[in-house]
Amino acid sequence: MSVKPKIGIIACSGENEIGGTLSRAAARIVVEKLRPDNTVILCQPLFMAGGLERHGGQEERDFAKTHPTITIEGCQEECAKIAVSNYSGPPAATIHVQEIMEKYPELQPESKRELGVAGMKLAKKIAEKIAQKVDELYNI
């Protein structure tokens, strides 16, 4: 039986929109609870970090060159996708948090700082969508 490579999950690290907080919560749910054996968190700030070539820290970029990745975008700017594409190649999939938020208008997060009960339910919905994408990639 061949061992399939882990999928890298890269969440938006932005703080301007609630989508950033949701994307990070969803990423942790996927990696800790839903698909712990198939996924690993890659740190988005490390992808973007200026001068990495000079002070080390290439591991995230190198991992994403040899493994499939899923980026989770907190807003329409697609910073995670751009960062991964620039340094490691295009992600295998991109999840847009805002699209999922629109499907569940009844689940309103409390704030960017604290998602609250409804916000965490929404993060779980986003995480389920990511997990579904992980499964799709594994079945290719």
Place this chain on the structure above:
Amino acid sequence: MSDEKVYILPCSGIGKVFGSIGREAAYIVVDELAKDKTKLECLPLVVKGKKEIIETLKANKVIVIDGCPMRCSYNDITEAVGKVDAQFMSTDIVKERRDLKPEKQIIPMGENAKKLSLILAEKIASKVNELLEENRGGDE
């Protein structure tokens, strides 16, 4: 009330709890300790090259908060904006307060991690006041 703001940029990395301690500290500063004096800004958008944000950061004092020795926020802001007025590492607080070993759990953060965030936030808020004083001194 002055319009003058100190801009706070945490790395918001989610690979380990240290990024989350820095992020929580940033929110404590911006929402509570230095509410009218500070503003949170989005690190990925700066790296992406959003002109209006970069110009605002150039014209104001900037504090970065990092969660690991890669110092992504520091390096990114230095590269994009050309200066950082103060930098904090959440890991320094963890070393200073070995009695408060942070829990690994990120969402939600553990009690010790929250206490460390508050300690870090108090130091940052104090630096905010220093930087604003410097500005006023420069204006005289």
